Amino acid sequence: MQNSVPELVSVVIPCFEHGRFLAAAVDSALAQTRRPVEVVIVDDGSTDPATVAEIDRQGEREHVTVVRTENRGLAAARNTGVQHSRGEFVLPLDADDLLEPEFLARTVPLLQAEERVGVVYTDVAYFGSKKGCWRTPEFDFVDLLCRNLMTATSVFRRRCFDEVGGFDESMREGFEDWEFWIAICARGWRGQRVPELLFRYRQHRGGSMLANTQRRRRAIYRYIVGKHRGTFAEHLEDVMAQKDTMFFEQLQARGYLEARFGWAAAILGRIARLFGRGQRED
Numbered sequence: 001m002q003n004s005v006p007e008l009v010s011v012v013i014p015c016f017e018h019g020r021f022l023a024a025a026v027d028s029a030l031a032q033t034r035r036p037v038e039v040v041i042v043d044d045g046s047t048d049p050a051t052v053a054e055i056d057r058q059g060e061r062e063h064v065t066v067v068r069t070e071n072r073g074l075a076a077a078r079n080t081g082v083q084h085s086r087g088e089f090v091l092p093l094d095a096d097d098l099l100e101p102e103f104l105a106r107t108v109p110l111l112q113a114e115e116r117v118g119v120v121y122t123d124v125a126y127f128g129s130k131k132g133c134w135r136t137p138e139f140d141f142v143d144l145l146c147r148n149l150m151t152a153t154s155v156f157r158r159r160c161f162d163e164v165g166g167f168d169e170s171m172r173e174g175f176e177d178w179e180f181w182i183a184i185c186a187r188g189w190r191g192q193r194v195p196e197l198l199f200r201y202r203q204h205r206g207g208s209m210l211a212n213t214q215r216r217r218r219a220i221y222r223y224i225v226g227k228h229r230g231t232f233a234e235h236l237e238d239v240m241a242q243k244d245t246m247f248f249e250q251l252q253a254r255g256y257l258e259a260r261f262g263w264a265a266a267i268l269g270r271i272a273r274l275f276g277r278g279q280r281e282d
Contacts, residue, residue, distance in 0.1 A: 003086075004158045007112075008036050009104055010087030014077035015095040016044040019051030021202070026058050028098040029091075034105040039064045041095075042081040045071030075167035075176040078152075082161055091155040092177075098127075098200040099153075107155045110192045118160040118189025119181060121150035122196055128203040139191035142238040144182060145231070146246065149191065152177035153199050160184045168227075174213025175220045182224065186231045 011029040015022055022041070029039050043055050043066060059066035067084050069077065078092050089108055093099060107120040124134040137149050154177075164183040167176045185191060213220065225232050232239060 004088045005036075005086045006088050008038060008087040009034070009089045009091060009108060009155065010082070010085030010158075011037060011039045011091045011093050011099075012042065012078055012081030012085060013039060013093050013095050014042045014044050014074055014081065015046065015051065015055060016071065016077070017046050017048045017051050018095040019046070019048060019054035021096040022051070022054050022058055024098060025093055025095050026061070026064065028100075029093060030061070030063065031101050032099065032104045033101050034108060037063065037104065038085065038087060040081045040085050041066045042077040042084075043068040044073070044077040045069060073169065073172040075171055076169040079166040079169065082158070082166065085158075088158055089155055090158055090161060092152050094153070096202045096204075097153060098202075100198040100200065102196075103198040104155065106194050106196060106198060110194070111155065111157060114190075114192065116188065116190055117192045118184050119150070119154050119156040120192045120194060121154035122194045122198040124151055125197040125200050126203050127200050129205040130203040133197055134201075135195070136193055138193050141185050141190075142235055142242055144185060144191070145235060145239050146242045148175065148178040148181070150177075150181065150193075151199060151201065153201075154181075154191075156184065157189075160187075160189055163187055171220070171223070173216050173220060175217075175224065179224050179227065182228055182231070186228060 009032075013022070013025055013029070026039055026041070029037060039058075039061075041055055041058055041064065043052070045068075046052055046055065055066055058064055065084065067080055069080055074094075081092075082090055089111060091099075091104070103122065107122065110120045111117055121136060123136050126132045126134070137143060139149060143149060164180065164187065167180050169176075171179060181191065
């Protein structure tokens with residue numbers, strides 16, 4: 001561990017074949033209203049010549065450092081970036097995403113004001129092929145054991161990273177950030193939410209890594225529970241009660257939609273059947 005620089009925030013940007021988005025991500029990091037900021041770009045074994053060239057261009061900018069590694073996945077790239085950073089606080093940012101200018105100004109002071117707050121996160125605005133937002137939940141450790149409450153682009157103390165040994169590099173299918181937050185908070189650190197849309201998450205046509213991860217959710221969650229078996233056992237009753245509540249709320253929501261809009265589904269179904277019968281008669 002190298003000595004961290006007080007108040008410095010290190011924005012760690014892994015990049016694999018996303019050169020066309022990289023400049024905008026770096027711009028959003030360097031445009032933060034709260035300083036000082038350094039940017040560490042980790043080239044995770046990119047082979048696309050345009051991406052390699054863009055990473056080189058960004059590395060010539062003031063306050064930007066480039067580290068190159070073989071392709072080892074997102075968790076390993078983040079770990080490499082943090083290990084080459086100098087900041088007291090760390091913010092991961094994927095190369096295709098963006099920060100609003102006030103992100104650090106609204107989050108870092110909460111880390112400075114509360115010594116047991118280990119991570120601060122914000123609400124999320126979606127852009128790109130789909131638009132929308134995610135109003136993240138308030139922090140609750142039991143809730144965190146049931147679902148991920150935040151994105152990977154949340155600012156945390158370098159001390160927390162060192163305590164837990166970084167992101168789990170074996171988790172190449174996703175949710176490595178969720179496991180990281182659990183590992184941190186199991187040590188007594190707390191999370192804090194800023195209810196503002198300060199992080200912009202790009203949606204790609206044809207799906208994203210997160211969409212693919214959701215298809216493997218059951219297996220990945222089993223891995224997380226197994227790795228933190230003692231923590232889950234300690235909070236077993238609360239986790240089971242929370243999961244049951246979440247399931248019941250989903251059933252209620254589904255029943256409400258069916259009761260209110262079932263007539264529309266019935267009409268559409270009838271049209272579809274008539275259309276199908278007409279095709280067969282032709």
